[in-house]
Every structure is written in C-alpha cells, then in structure tokens.
Amino acid sequence: MSELGDGKDGALSVQLIGKLTRLPSERITTSLLERTLHSHDLAPVPPIIKANYNNMPTAVLKPETTEEVARIVASADSLKTCLIPKGRGTSYLWGSVPVVGGVIVDMVEMNQINDFSADGEWIEAGAGATWEKVERYLEKRGFSLRVYPTSMPAATLGGWIASSGSGLGSGGSGVGSVMYGPVGKNLAGLEVVTGMGETLNLSEPEDIADFVGADGITGFITKVRLKIRKKPASIRRILITAPDTEGTQRLVEAMGAMKSVYFAQFEDASMLEIKTSLGLHAPLGVKGFLLFASLEGDAETVSSECDQLKEMAGECGGKTLPEEEAQKEWEERLYPMRVKRGGPTVIAGEFMAPSSRLALVLKDVYAEFPGGAAKQGIHGVVIEAPDVMLMPQVFSDERKGLKFLASLAYVKRFNDIGRRHGGQPYGVGHLNAFNAKAVHGKAGYARLKALKKKHDPGDIINPGKGIEHRTRFGFAAPLFMYNLSMFGLGLFRRLGV
Ligand SMILES: Cc1cc2nc3c(=O)[nH]c(=O)nc-3n(C[C@H](O)[C@H](O)[C@H](O)COP(=O)(O)OP(=O)(O)OC[C@H]3O[C@@H](n4cnc5c(N)ncnc54)[C@H](O)[C@@H]3O)c2cc1C
Missing domain, CATH: 3.30.465.10 (Uridine Diphospho-n-acetylenolpyruvylglucosamine Reductase; domain 3)
Known part of the structure; x- marks a missing residue:
C-alpha cells in the first residue's frame, strides 16, 4: 500500500492525520525514534530476513475511546494506509509489528x-x-x-x-x-x-x-x-521432583486431572543449572525434573490433592521440597524470560502435545538438543487436559550472523516433534503464519479467512499476517519455501549454539 505524507523520513503528516481522525496532535507521533521503537517485538530476527519486510510504521496513534478507533479506521482509506493494532508488543511472532508498513494503533491509553x-x-x-x-x-x-x-x-x-x-x-x-x-x-x-x-x-x-x-x-x-x-478459600503451593521423564509424565497427567490444580509448570535439571549459574532462583541439586503446582479451592480438596501429589512423587523416586521454595517458585512465575541473560539470545520452540505422550516427546527433544557445551533446557506448562505446553530452549547469540541464522532451524524442528506426537505449534502472528492451518485447524483456518473477508474486505487491519506470511514485495511466502529453507539451515543448526 502506498502512503500519503509530507512528514520526514517517510512518515505521514501529523496535520493530515489530525484533520482526518480528529485526534489531538499529542496523541499522533511520527518521530523516527518512536516509530523505530514500534518496528520490532521480542523476536530476534536477523537483518537478512528483516530485509524482506517493511517493519517501519509511518505514524503511531494513541486513541482513548472507541469512537476514536472507529474514526481512525474510517480515515485509513483517505490516508492510504493499513493499521496495526498494538498492545505492549510482548509477543515474539511479529503480530503487532508492521510487515508492509502502515500506522501503529497503540491501544494502551484505553486502559480504564x-x-x-x-x-x-x-x-x-x-x-x-x-x-x-x-x-x-x-x-x-x-x-x-x-x-x-x-x-x-x-x-x-x-x-x-x-x-x-x-x-x-x-x-x-x-x-x-x-x-x-x-x-x-x-x-x-x-x-x-x-x-x-x-x-x-x-x-x-x-x-x-x-x-x-x-x-x-x-x-x-x-x-x-x-x-x-x-478468591479461593484455601491455597497450597508445592514443589516436587521426578528423576525421569516417565515420572514427570505421571505427575503432569495427575495435575491436569485434579480439581484444585490452578497452575502447574515444570523444568528440567539443565534449565535449573542455567538459572543457578545466572544467580536466579532455582533449588539446588535437583536431578531430572522440578514440578510446581498451585492448588486452590476448598480446604479439603486442596489438602487431599496436595497429599496425593507428594505421595505420587515419592512413588516415582522424587521428593517434596520445603513450602518456602514453592512460594518462591510462584513469585518467579512472571519472569520466565530472565534466563535470556544466559544467551544473549534464546531460541525456543513452543508447542502443545498430549500429556499422555509427554515422556516420548521429552525423549525426542533431548535427541534434538545440540548437546555438548551448548546451553539447553526445557520449560513446560500444564494447561487444560489433555494437553501440555512445551518450550525447549537452546541458547544462542544473534550477533553471530549466519551461524545464528542456521540455529533458527531449531524452532521448526522442536515444533515438528510436537506434531509427530499429535500436538500442534502454538501461536501464528506473522513469523509462524506458515503454520496457521496447524494452529487453527483446517476448519478454523477457513473460518478465519472468511471472517477477514467479512469484517475487513479492504484488508486494512494487520494485513499479511494470521492467514498468510506476506513480504514487502506484495506476495505471501509459500510454505514449501519455508520448509526448504529450514531444512537447509537445519543442516548447520549446531554452528550457532
Ligand atoms: C515474559 C513473557 C511471558 C509470556 N507469557 C505468556 C503466556 O503465559 N501465555 C501466552 O499465550 N503468551 C505469553 N507471552 C506472549 C505474549 O506476552 C502474549 O501473547 C501477550 O499477552 C501479548 O500482549 P501484548 O499486549 O503485548 O500484545 P502485542 O504483542 O502488542 O500484540 C499481540 C497481538 O495482538 C494484536 N492486538 C493487540 N492489541 C489488540 C487489540 N486491542 N485489538 C485487536 N488486536 C490486538 C496485535 O496486532 C498482535 O497480533 C509471554 C511473553 C513474555 C515476554
């Protein structure tokens, strides 16, 4: 889409936007600095790949009301621009990053x-x-x-x-x-x-x-x-260990089936070692896996299910750690990215798989890990039964140029493991749009395409994402191209870690 404007550095004109949208000028930004800040999210994408997209927005607008959002949409045609809805940009799939240019509509002022x-x-x-x-x-x-x-x-x-x-x-x-x-x-x-x-x-x-x-x-x-x-009447938090993948699967399946388990996650010993080496909280000397659960509800169920998990951990050859350690684990739940300090870049798969296959999935992930001196580890989250979410991570360095590029192949290889076991990749955005059918399912994908046509026939909102992976050249990159390049890069993946 072409852009109208007399602003500097390819920006739209503040006056023109103000006239069409009736937004006050202090909520229209075209400064290069601010636009640059909105030209990426947390995904580490090498420049050679970035060159295929136009990530630089032409303006950043901050509506405060629904009426203002509606006026921005109504003005898009006259401004000859597309619009990119943005929250805080904490994703890593380029969902809120422009890929064919456009105006960022930053929603954070609508926070009442x-x-x-x-x-x-x-x-x-x-x-x-x-x-x-x-x-x-x-x-x-x-x-x-x-x-x-x-x-x-x-x-x-x-x-x-x-x-x-x-x-x-x-x-x-x-x-x-x-x-x-x-x-x-x-x-x-x-x-x-x-x-x-x-x-x-x-x-x-x-x-x-x-x-x-x-x-x-x-x-x-x-x-x-x-x-x-x-607020639940009773809350108990427990931290237990399991020495092997089979015990971990048994505990994860039990957590998924329990009435009072509100949140549960697990990590393997190598992830804990990485945390310890970075001075982050992690219990010492854990062999195998560390599992955390927050049990919430009526006191009787919470207490009985807590005891069941402890007993089961013992049967699996694991143990129960002190409650203070469990409380610390709960407090740390909001900071899963702190391990990134050990990278500086973390390459992570993110996929769902049936928890009944967890031990087999974990074995395949370990077989895929680079091994040797490379830093690698697994973080998992228990979600609604029957699934579990897995985030295998290998640490890399995006400053390594082509070697880093090759290591990106791990993402696909991890996600393929999930699919082989009846799971699916997690999230689409733009970077993972090649997998849109696998994420939404065939029927969901067809429905999303129909909804796009119905609600946004002019392709104004977030074009080139969700159902396709569009480039700055106007065409969508086909799946076979992605598979082929990931296969090629995969041959050299160990160089970057
Ligand atoms: C430390 C950390 C922990 C995370 N934990 C989780 C987790 O537990 N579970 C999980 O699923 N993800 C998780 N994520 C990924 C990410 O944070 C979530 O997807 C997040 O909620 C995105 O919110 P955001 O406001 O940053 O949205 P953005 O990243 O700005 O946008 C995300 C997508 O939503 C669209 N969008 C934004 N606002 C609107 C709107 N108002 N209307 C329409 N579309 C809109 C954007 O266009 C984009 O496609 C985590 C990320 C980090 C960094």
Whole structure:
C-alpha cells in the first residue's frame, strides 16, 4: 500500500492525520525514534530476513475511546494506509509489528476499568489495560482473574485475547488455564471495531469466538468483559521432583486431572543449572525434573490433592521440597524470560502435545538438543487436559550472523516433534503464519479467512499476517519455501549454539 505524507523520513503528516481522525496532535507521533521503537517485538530476527519486510510504521496513534478507533479506521482509506493494532508488543511472532508498513494503533491509553458486576461475575475494562492492573483492582475486592499470561505486568487484555495461541476462538493459555482453559473460555463480552468501521457489542460465545485468537486481523478489540472468580478459600503451593521423564509424565497427567490444580509448570535439571549459574532462583541439586503446582479451592480438596501429589512423587523416586521454595517458585512465575541473560539470545520452540505422550516427546527433544557445551533446557506448562505446553530452549547469540541464522532451524524442528506426537505449534502472528492451518485447524483456518473477508474486505487491519506470511514485495511466502529453507539451515543448526 502506498502512503500519503509530507512528514520526514517517510512518515505521514501529523496535520493530515489530525484533520482526518480528529485526534489531538499529542496523541499522533511520527518521530523516527518512536516509530523505530514500534518496528520490532521480542523476536530476534536477523537483518537478512528483516530485509524482506517493511517493519517501519509511518505514524503511531494513541486513541482513548472507541469512537476514536472507529474514526481512525474510517480515515485509513483517505490516508492510504493499513493499521496495526498494538498492545505492549510482548509477543515474539511479529503480530503487532508492521510487515508492509502502515500506522501503529497503540491501544494502551484505553486502559480504564469501566464496570464490575455486583455479584462478582465479571469485570469490564478497556482493551489496553494490563492484566496486572485488573488483578490488583479485583484483589482489593476479594476477587481474582481466572486466567492471565505470565507476561501480566506488561501485556494488555486485547493483546492476549487477540494472540492466536492454540487457535481461533481459544487464544492463549497461561496461569489458571489448567483449571479454566484458554482465555477464550473466560470471556463474557467483547466490544470490537471492525475493518468496516462498525462497532460490535458481542456477548454470545460464538460471536466472541470470532475475534479471539484472530491475531487482530479482523478488528480492534476495544473493551473486554472478563469472567472472574472469588478468591479461593484455601491455597497450597508445592514443589516436587521426578528423576525421569516417565515420572514427570505421571505427575503432569495427575495435575491436569485434579480439581484444585490452578497452575502447574515444570523444568528440567539443565534449565535449573542455567538459572543457578545466572544467580536466579532455582533449588539446588535437583536431578531430572522440578514440578510446581498451585492448588486452590476448598480446604479439603486442596489438602487431599496436595497429599496425593507428594505421595505420587515419592512413588516415582522424587521428593517434596520445603513450602518456602514453592512460594518462591510462584513469585518467579512472571519472569520466565530472565534466563535470556544466559544467551544473549534464546531460541525456543513452543508447542502443545498430549500429556499422555509427554515422556516420548521429552525423549525426542533431548535427541534434538545440540548437546555438548551448548546451553539447553526445557520449560513446560500444564494447561487444560489433555494437553501440555512445551518450550525447549537452546541458547544462542544473534550477533553471530549466519551461524545464528542456521540455529533458527531449531524452532521448526522442536515444533515438528510436537506434531509427530499429535500436538500442534502454538501461536501464528506473522513469523509462524506458515503454520496457521496447524494452529487453527483446517476448519478454523477457513473460518478465519472468511471472517477477514467479512469484517475487513479492504484488508486494512494487520494485513499479511494470521492467514498468510506476506513480504514487502506484495506476495505471501509459500510454505514449501519455508520448509526448504529450514531444512537447509537445519543442516548447520549446531554452528550457532
Ligand atoms: C515474559 C513473557 C511471558 C509470556 N507469557 C505468556 C503466556 O503465559 N501465555 C501466552 O499465550 N503468551 C505469553 N507471552 C506472549 C505474549 O506476552 C502474549 O501473547 C501477550 O499477552 C501479548 O500482549 P501484548 O499486549 O503485548 O500484545 P502485542 O504483542 O502488542 O500484540 C499481540 C497481538 O495482538 C494484536 N492486538 C493487540 N492489541 C489488540 C487489540 N486491542 N485489538 C485487536 N488486536 C490486538 C496485535 O496486532 C498482535 O497480533 C509471554 C511473553 C513474555 C515476554
């Protein structure tokens, strides 16, 4: 798409945007510095790959109301631009990064808490509010979020709900998902501005589902009504070990089936060693795997299931660590990226797999790991049964140029392991759009394509993502090209780690 403008360095003109959108000039930015800050997310992408996309936005707009968002959408045609919905940019799949240029619509000013039901059933807030802000508000009133991402201090409601995670209608899984499922199961309503400029107020689950996990390609989420829960009567946190993959699978399957397990995750001994070497919190001397669970609910169930897990750990040859260690593990749950210091770059797979296959999946991941002196480790999260989420990580250095490029092949190789065992890759955005069918399923993918046509026929919102991997040259890179290049790079993958 061509851009109109008399701003400097390819930027649009502030006056023109102001005239068309009626946004005050202090909420329209075209400075090169600010635009550069919005030209990437957390994904480490080498310059040779970046050259195929136009990541530089022509302006950054900060609406405060739904009406302003609708006016921005209505002006896109006159501005001859596309629009990229953005939360806090905590993703790593380029979902909120321009790939064919365009204007960033930064939603973070729409962060007010609007309404709270008297019976404590739901809370309504602007899509730009952080999960942490909403949780703090609820905490003071004796309630709590049902689910949230571990990026909660920064991530916005709209950003996580739009992120594709496990697919259209479901979205991401995070803290609370073992009990409440993915975020899509925890919504009571959405307000959305579509690519046609229409404002929709959605309260039926099947209507809401059309905008969950859609990578923001069909519309802007402007307000969110979240289902909430009462603060649990009893909470116990436990940290147990399992010496091998079979014991880990048994414990993970048990956690997934228990009524009171709210959040559970695990790490292998090499990940713990990396943490220790970086001065991060990690219990010492763990062999095999460390498993954490937060059990929440009525005191009787919590206590009985806690005892069952401890007993099972003993049967598997593991042990139970002191409760203070478990509490520290809970407090650290929001900082999974701290290990990145050991990189400086971490290459991570992210996929779901049936927990009944966990031991086999872990064995395949270990066979794929580079071994030797390379830093490598596994982080896993127990999500809604029957699945588990795995993030195998190898540490690399993006300054190593072509060697680093080759090591990116690990991402595909890890995700392929999940697929071989009946799982699927996690998240689409732009970088993983080659896997859109695998993430959404065939029917979900077809539905998302139809929704794009229905709600955004002019391809104004987040073009080139979610259902395709478009380049700056106007065409979408085909799957075979991705597979071929990953195969080629894969031959040299060990050079970069
Ligand atoms: C430390 C850390 C922990 C994480 N933990 C988790 C986790 O537990 N589970 C998980 O699934 N992910 C996790 N993530 C990934 C990421 O944080 C989440 O996807 C996150 O919620 C994105 O929120 P954001 O506000 O940063 O959105 P952004 O990254 O800005 O945007 C994400 C996508 O949403 C779209 N979007 C943003 N706002 C809107 C809107 N208002 N309307 C329509 N579309 C919109 C964007 O276009 C983009 O496609 C984690 C990331 C980090 C760095």
